[in-house]
Amino acid sequence: MANDQLAHFLAHSVELESEAHERYLELAESLAAHYNWAVADFFRRMAHEAELHLAEVSHLAAGMQLPRLKAWEFEWPGEEAPESASYEAVHYRMSLRQAITLALANERAAERYYRQVANDSSDPETARIAAQFADEETSHAEALLQKLRKLPDNGPLLHLDDDAPHMPE
Template sequence: MNSIRNFLAHAVRLEAEAARRFDELAEHMATHGNREVEAVFRQFADYSRLHLKEAMARAGFRYISELPLGGYDWPDGEAPESAPWWGVDALMDVEAAMRLALHSEQSGLDFYQGIAERSGDPRVQAMAAEFAAEETEHVETLQAMLAALPREA
């Protein structure tokens, strides 16, 4: 990825998809009365919306519809931070929700790190490295939260 606008378009779409998916997961948990896990997913949807606003501001986008129609270059055909639905059910516990969020954040981190390593544009490299650093913080926070969860005997 050798264009700063293309990079930011990807970042905007990635964060929009992450927020949308976490909102869907939260609604699913709310429907089944799992309020504790719903709260975890809502928190991560809010984090994604904050990153979305930042990426849109940097790119000068006011609306997501302003993004290019030429398609996106995702590693697996889907935005990396789109939390998968596998393992999601009404009985999901907080630990499983956090592991799902960790998987999502790690995918975003890997995506940004890959761009920072492979881009031929120094501006893209620098911004991707900055976004990767933010994702590293999220991954580390989630790892610490998981480690702090009480363990059943």
């Protein structure tokens, strides 16, 4: 293979964007089931953004044989791909502000990951592409910050459930 380091990086990038796409779709479906339409729509838009980035990565990898990594072989800074939204951070009554804040954290995590690869890579092509991806994630984060600035603060009763939990006697 002409560039093993680049292929390894692109395999990680494909997985990162695939995971982000799938997770945002899962969250959108979950929030829609709870009639939280604004947040569900936002997560759908984020899934679409991840899908576009996945297409870009796939285009770059066209013609290359990427390594087939097992789940435990991915070298992530945490347990999951950096752009995967945490299930624990989601609440069915979360506000659009909270959803955007979560997505912002994901974009920043992806930016840090790509920047680290760019800084650590001994291959100039891998470093260049990783830096380009990091810059794209930075621009996504900036766009989310602009959206946040336009939203009102959250109310104090956001996570209070209207109904008591059903507990069998």
